[in-house]
Structure formats: C-alpha cells, structure tokens
Amino acid sequence: MKTRNIIRKGYSALIMLFVATSIVIAQSSDGIDQATTEVRSYVDPISNLIIALGAVIGLIGGIRVYIKWQSGDQDTQKALMGWFGACLFLILVGVVIGAFFG
Template identity: 20%
Template sequence: MKKLLVVFLLIPATAICQPGITEMQEARSDLTQSFFSARDLSLVIAAILGIIGAVRIYHNLQMGRERFTSEVAAWFFSALFMVLLGAFCQAVFGI
C-alpha cells in the first residue's frame, strides 16, 4: 500500500520536471543570437574539410601511395556529417 502511495505521489513530480515548449523556444532564441545560421556554418566547415581533404589526398597521390581509399572515405564522410549536422540543427531548433 505504501509503495502504491509513493508511486502516485511521484507521478505529478515527474510530469512537471519535463522540459516544455518555453524551454525549446528559449534555446532557439539563444542559438539564433549566437549563430547567423547553423546550416551556413556547417556548409562553411564542410567546404573547409573538403578542401583540406582534397589537398591531402592529392599529396598522397603525388607521393605514390597506392592505398588511400580509407582516407578518401574519411574526409568525404566528415564533410557529409557537417552538412547533415547543419540540416539537423535547422530542423530541431529552427536556426
């Protein structure tokens, strides 16, 4: 009986503790003030990663290294991750 009473007393406390719409709007306004656009920032970082990766792969090719496919994949997917991260932040926070 005591356990049931404790459960019923704790249910409203957990419902109040959940973050709501006002907290998401506050986070959105904070992020909007900090960045000009998360998508633009991620595209700039992805472009920088792409240029650095292309130069490193070109250098490896000129040095005669035959096995650099893993490095190509690593640079490609890091740039792709940055592009998707910007789209994700824009979708979640609307910035």
Template identity: 30%
Template sequence: MKTSYLILAVTLFFLVGIRVSMAQTPPGIPEINEGKILMAQNFRALSSAILVLGALFGLLGGLRIYNNWQMGRRNIDMEVAGWLGACIFLSVLGIFLSALYQVPIA
C-alpha cells in the same frame, strides 16, 4: 457554525494553494525558450558557417589525399571515406539543427 467556518477556511486555503502552484513554471523553461529564440535568430549565420567549414574541410581533405597519392601511397580508400564522411556529416548537421530548434530551412 464553527465547522462551517473551518470548512470554508480549509477550502479557501486549498484553492489559494492550487492557484499559487499552477502559476509557477518549472525551473529552466524560460532559459530554454530564450535559447530557442536566439538560435532561431542566428540560424542562418550558423548554417552558412557550417557550410563554409564543410567546404574548407573538403578542400583540405582533397589536397591531403592528392598529396598522399602523389607520394606513392596507393592505399588511401579509408582516408577518402573518412573525409567524405566528415563533409556529409557537416552537411546533415544543418538539417538536424533546424529540426531540433524548429527553424525552417529555407
């Protein structure tokens, strides 16, 4: 009789412990989900801002390369490649962020 109460008590204690441990979420998951929701809401504005920055950097790079060309510096291939790479990076960044936060591009 005493052993059956002991078995019942241990079983109930075990079941309650499992239920409590299953109800808890790992730390930081709600914050990550909140950040994901905020990113999805502001993605279009962020995407437009990145494209505007890319256009500004492209114009600035074009003006700088033109100035160097007019000053007589003929070896500007590395500078052209660097500015072009920066513009391509900013264009690809929007696609990367949409994949990272699972936001549709269109």
C-alpha cells in the same frame, strides 16, 4: 459552526494555491517562449557555420588526398573515405540542426 469555518479556510487555501500555481505556470511559460525565440535566433548562423566548416574540411581533405595520390601512396582510398565521411557528416549535421530547430 467550527467545522464550517474549517471547511471555508480549507476552500480559501485551496483557491489561493490554485491562483498561485496558475501565476507560476504563466511565468514559466513566458520564460520558455523567450528561450525558444533566442534558440531559434542562433540556429541559422550556427547551421551555416557548420556547413561552411564542412566545406573547408572537404577542401583540405581533397588537397591531402590529391597529394597522397600524386606521391603514389597505396592507401588513398582509405584517406578519401575518411575525409569524405567527415565532410558529409558536418554538412548533414548543419542541415539537421536547421531542420530540427528552424
């Protein structure tokens, strides 16, 4: 008789644990869904901002390389590759962020 009561209490505790776990998982699932929608709402503006920043850096780099070229500096190719690499990196980061999260 006592073992049946112990088994019933064990089953009851197991069922309550299962119900509590499922409630917690459902709540965390809602939080994850909400966080996902918030992150997706920020992706497009941030991606566009990074691409615009890359364009501005490209313009500044172009002007600086032109000034070096006009002044007869010998390392214009090195400066050109540095500025072009920075511009290309920022544009690619903007596109990859948009593709990854969008």
